[in-house]
Amino acid sequence: MDLHDLVEHPRTEETAGEGAAAAVAHESLERRRLLSSPLKAVLAAAAGAALVSACDITDAPYSRNKHLLRRLTYGATPASLADLEAKGEAAWLAEQLDPDSIDTSAIDAKVAQYEAMNTTTAAELLTAFPGDTSAIAKLQLQAATALRAFESPAQLFERMAEFWADHFNVPTNTTYLAAIRIHDDRIVARTHALGRFKDLVVASAQSPAMLEYLDNRLSRVGSINENYGRELLELHAVGVDGGYDETDVVDTARILTGWTSDRSNGTYFFDQANHDTGSVNIMGWTRPAGTDYEQHGIAFLHWLAMRPATASFVSRKIARRFVSDDPPAAVVDAMAAAWLANDSNIASVLTAMVAHPAFADDAGGKFCRPGDFLSKTMRSLQAELDPIADALRLLEFAIATNGMGFSSFSWPSPDGPPDDAEAWLSTAGLLLRLSLTADMLSPAFPNGSLIPTPLVASLTGKTAAEIFDDAAQAFLLESPTAAGLAVLSGRTGWSLDHTPTAAEIDTAFPAIALCLLASPDAMYR
Amino acid sequence: MTTTATGTSRRTVLKAGALGASAIGAGSLAGVSPLASAMPNQPQGRLVVVYLRGGQDHLSTVIPYTDGNYYDRRPDIAIPDDRVLPLDSALGLHPVMTGLHSLYQAGRLAVVAGAGNPAGDRSHFAAQDLSEFGTASIPADQRGWIGRLMASTASADDSLFRAVSASALTSVSLRGYDALAVPTINQFGLSGTTGLALENEGLLRAMYAGAGTLESVGTSALDASAAISNLSGDTGTNVTAARFADIPEILEADLGVEAITIDVGGWDTHNPMGTWDQGVMRAQLARLNFYLSGMQADLDARGLDDVTTVVMTEFGRRVDQNGTQGTEHGWGSVMLVFGGGVNGGNVVGGVPSLSSANTPRGDVPVAVDFRDVLGELATSVLGVTDLTTVFPGHSPTPVGVMN
Numbered sequence: 047m048d049l050h051d052l053v054e055h056p057r058t059e060e061t062a063g064e065g066a067a068a069a070v071a072h073e074s075l076e077r078r079r080l081l082s083s084p085l086k087a088v089l090a091a092a093a094g095a096a097l098v099s100a101c102d103i104t105d106a107p108y109s110r111n112k113h114l115l116r117r118l119t120y121g122a123t124p125a126s127l128a129d130l131e132a133k134g135e136a137a138w139l140a141e142q143l144d145p146d147s148i149d150t151s152a153i154d155a156k157v158a159q160y161e162a163m164n165t166t167t168a169a170e171l172l173t174a175f176p177g178d179t180s181a182i183a184k185l186q187l188q189a190a191t192a193l194r195a196f197e198s199p200a201q202l203f204e205r206m207a208e209f210w211a212d213h214f215n216v217p218t219n220t221t222y223l224a225a226i227r228i229h230d231d232r233i234v235a236r237t238h239a240l241g242r243f244k245d246l247v248v249a250s251a252q253s254p255a256m257l258e259y260l261d262n263r264l265s266r267v268g269s270i271n272e273n274y275g276r277e278l279l280e281l282h283a284v285g286v287d288g289g290y291d292e293t294d295v296v297d298t299a300r301i302l303t304g305w306t307s308d309r310s311n312g313t314y315f316f317d318q319a320n321h322d323t324g325s326v327n328i329m330g331w332t333r334p335a336g337t338d339y340e341q342h343g344i345a346f347l348h349w350l351a352m353r354p355a356t357a358s359f360v361s362r363k364i365a366r367r368f369v370s371d372d373p374p375a376a377v378v379d380a381m382a383a384a385w386l387a388n389d390s391n392i393a394s395v396l397t398a399m400v401a402h403p404a405f406a407d408d409a410g411g412k413f414c415r416p417g418d419f420l421s422k423t424m425r426s427l428q429a430e431l432d433p434i435a436d437a438l439r440l441l442e443f444a445i446a447t448n449g450m451g452f453s454s455f456s457w458p459s460p461d462g463p464p465d466d467a468e469a470w471l472s473t474a475g476l477l478l479r480l481s482l483t484a485d486m487l488s489p490a491f492p493n494g495s496l497i498p499t500p501l502v503a504s505l506t507g508k509t510a511a512e513i514f515d516d517a518a519q520a521f522l523l524e525s526p527t528a529a530g531l532a533v534l535s536g537r538t539g540w541s542l543d544h545t546p547t548a549a550e551i552d553t554a555f556p557a558i559a560l561c562l563l564a565s566p567d568a569m570y571r
Numbered sequence: 572m573t574t575t576a577t578g579t580s581r582r583t584v585l586k587a588g589a590l591g592a593s594a595i596g597a598g599s600l601a602g603v604s605p606l607a608s609a610m611p612n613q614p615q616g617r618l619v620v621v622y623l624r625g626g627q628d629h630l631s632t633v634i635p636y637t638d639g640n641y642y643d644r645r646p647d648i649a650i651p652d653d654r655v656l657p658l659d660s661a662l663g664l665h666p667v668m669t670g671l672h673s674l675y676q677a678g679r680l681a682v683v684a685g686a687g688n689p690a691g692d693r694s695h696f697a698a699q700d701l702s703e704f705g706t707a708s709i710p711a712d713q714r715g716w717i718g719r720l721m722a723s724t725a726s727a728d729d730s731l732f733r734a735v736s737a738s739a740l741t742s743v744s745l746r747g748y749d750a751l752a753v754p755t756i757n758q759f760g761l762s763g764t765t766g767l768a769l770e771n772e773g774l775l776r777a778m779y780a781g782a783g784t785l786e787s788v789g790t791s792a793l794d795a796s797a798a799i800s801n802l803s804g805d806t807g808t809n810v811t812a813a814r815f816a817d818i819p820e821i822l823e824a825d826l827g828v829e830a831i832t833i834d835v836g837g838w839d840t841h842n843p844m845g846t847w848d849q850g851v852m853r854a855q856l857a858r859l860n861f862y863l864s865g866m867q868a869d870l871d872a873r874g875l876d877d878v879t880t881v882v883m884t885e886f887g888r889r890v891d892q893n894g895t896q897g898t899e900h901g902w903g904s905v906m907l908v909f910g911g912g913v914n915g916g917n918v919v920g921g922v923p924s925l926s927s928a929n930t931p932r933g934d935v936p937v938a939v940d941f942r943d944v945l946g947e948l949a950t951s952v953l954g955v956t957d958l959t960t961v962f963p964g965h966s967p968t969p970v971g972v973m974n
Binding site for chain 1: 625738740746758762764775778783784785791836
């Protein structure tokens with residue numbers, strides 16, 4: 047069964063992100079700021095300070111800690127801010143970069159309730175989820191990934207696991223890939239999320255899912271298939287302008303002939319009989335002596351991982367996720383230098399990124415991808431889900447984000463989903479963000495509204511101004527602006543000094559929450 | 572539930588804020604000031620742009636069925652000469668493309684053989700971008716050819732619906748103009764599953780009343796949602812089929828649509844492509860034939876004779892089959908043009924004898940610059956005469972696909 051037509055077919059603009067393309071995206075954001083709040087932009091320029099947001103609901107000065115949480119986690123909350131403030135940036139970052147030091151037992155136990163997530167091999171998945179039942183494995187992977195983003199304390203680990211899943215994209219668009227995608231996620235992105243790129247690229251090259259998706263499993267001496275070799279160079283390593291030609295593509299395919307899989311049980315093996323043992327020259331790299339031909343391929347991938355072009359290309363992509371759509375060259379250069387000095391260690395690259403002054407350049411200006419928006423909303427609501435009892439809620443999320451062009455593990459082409467605002471800001475996507483947020487606040491949502499009842503209870507006896515401020519602080523960690531207060535006051539019919547009854551608060555709170563959580567500000571991080 | 576909050580008429584939905592609050596990449600960003608050069612075009616018709624993502628194979632679609640080289644170089648995947656649906660004495664369509672062949676025979680479909688971009692880029696993503704930019708190298712403005720066209724002809728009374736992506740995301744070809752993204756009629760709206768969003772439409776409008784890019788997109792989305800709320804839309808589960816089914820209904824609704832883009836994926840056929848009667852390529856082409864001829868039949872049934880459709884891809888695939896009975900990224904590709912105003916029943920361009928000498932890099936050579944085809948459509952369908960603005964660095968020459 048070909049599931050392809052059941053998913054979105056959004057296009058991508060990975061390669062267009064280079065140079066001028068990204069400059070335009072940056073210009074768009076600048077333009078948004080100027081149009082949204084000219085006075086504030088002028089003030090910001092005068093003060094030389096970055097602002098959290100330039101929208102009409104909240105308006106606050108730059109906060110280093112909030113910025114760290116908004117970028118490196120799936121959403122800042124009062125609790126996560128308190129945790130960061132208590133630990134201090136250095137200790138907090140060190141902990142986030144060492145996920146083994148973080149107690150993830152609660153979320154691990156939740157994820158373990160999904161039978162597909164409890165497997166260890168591709169063979170188990172293929173046996174347990176044959177044919178169309180592989181859709182169950184895919185849905186469990188999507189739900190588990192959503193839960194981890196919402197609730198895992200190892201937030202930066204989850205963000206990087208998502209980054210690598212996007213970078214080494216394998217869509218679940220066939221029943222076979224839907225069945226074994228969990229295995230790929232485990233052995234590639236989740237095993238090496240903060241480790242060495244060298245290990246990531248080898249793990250991906252030997253992943254049965256990648257071998258299936260980009261056809262390398264079929265590529266043999268004398269009858270090669272260029273698909274994987276080309277995308278390895280263009281998308282995974284040096285980038286389209288990385289200095290390779292068509293001969294390099296062919297030789298990359300040749301050095302990896304015989305890297306195949308037993309499709310029946312989803313295991314990688316090196317098939318020496320079908321390996322092309324001839325000489326190759328890939329951007330100057332030639333085969334070492336000896337007849338351990340599988341090791342030649344690994345040596346090539348390790349060499350490729352340490353090319354300066356690879357360090358720059360992938361660092362820039364990381365910076366697009368965490369810094370801005372058009373990251374300044376200085377921060378990318380610092381990250382690439384850390385890459386080359388630390389044997390492609392990703393934790394070192396992230397450390398260099400966060401330490402660079404340009405990390406703060408675009409604070410509050412990064413447009414959330416659909417998944418980011420959902421996760422941020424869930425974290426704002428402090429909502430914790432049960433993996434089984436809340437399955438319908440998770441299904442609603444999957445359907446809504448799919449409608450936004452963002453179904454996890456489903457991007458249809460090997461470049462993976464893009465990062466820039468221009469790709470994600472669409473009329474259709476925005477309507478779905480508004481509708482989904484409203485649904486989550488409605489008592490008619492599966493298992494009821496996700497509104498945090500302790501917050502609502504704490505508002506009794508307060509004035510409208512205090513209620514609006516408390517809600518904005520709880521959800522966005524900021525106070526409403528005058529414009530935001532006017533909208534809230536208009537919708538509730540409460541003057542700012544009015545003290546509503548508990549019943550009035552209950553009735554009005556969905557609209558108050560919608561106004562904050564689906565505000566233009568809330569679309570940015 | 573079906574009336575709009577702002578009382579806008581479905582038939583004349585104007586773009587809110589018109590030019591001033593134009594969304595991302597309005598003309599001023601592209602170096603084209605719509606206010607200064609506002610010179611509304613006089614469209615003769617409406618254009619549907621179908622993009623086949625992944626590099627669609629020329630030689631399985633439009634087949635040089637008398638060329639022995641073709642059969643020698645594709646021993647396992649060539650389409651037998653006695654199976655093709657002949658277009659002329661040299662080229663024929665895949666046997667599964669019966670609906671499109673009927674349109675050709677009726678003089679309503681023109682085939683461009685050997686179409687492509689002189690850039691000859693082998694990357695999907697670079698080649699897709701260039702074809703949507705309408706250029707042979709990355710342009711300074713990073714805007715799409717349709718976006719440039721719309722921005723350069725924008726006026727204060729532009730319809731909100733001038734340019735539409737039948738997708739969750741906005742096509743690159745529409746960048747430079749604040750186009751709508753409408754995945755399907757039934758997937759586009761504020762209702763959600765609980766109704767709470769619709770109850771709060773007034774609140775949402777107030778929240779998005781600002782003049783910024785995001786706010787402008789939000790207001791456009793709410794207006795567009797209201798405007799199409801009483802269209803019925805296709806309810807099938809195949810998203811691509813639903814989009815093709817929705818297009819005639821959207822066009823009949825007279826919303827002021829000038830161009831709609833739609834994608835069909837699944838064309839990156841490195842893996843075994845199959846033979847004329849089974850396999851991936853046959854299934855892909857059967858679906859495509861179903862989508863395209865079905866849409867045209869629906870347009871005909873509704874009497875919409877001013878709609879022209881063009882089908883394109885980022886590149887064709889190489890002549891030789893690869894080691895796995897698939898094909899690699901190549902160059903020359905097929906474009907199809909059908910519907911209103913088409914000078915059909917003929918082949919433009921062509922495919923030379925596929926000898927090694929005639930196929931440098933192993934490619935089907937490009938005989939027709941894709942911008943010459945799009946340029947002719949920009950003029951004949953969308954009424955634009957200043958094509959150098961639409962296709963920077965190129966002066967398109969009509970190729971004769973339109974009357």
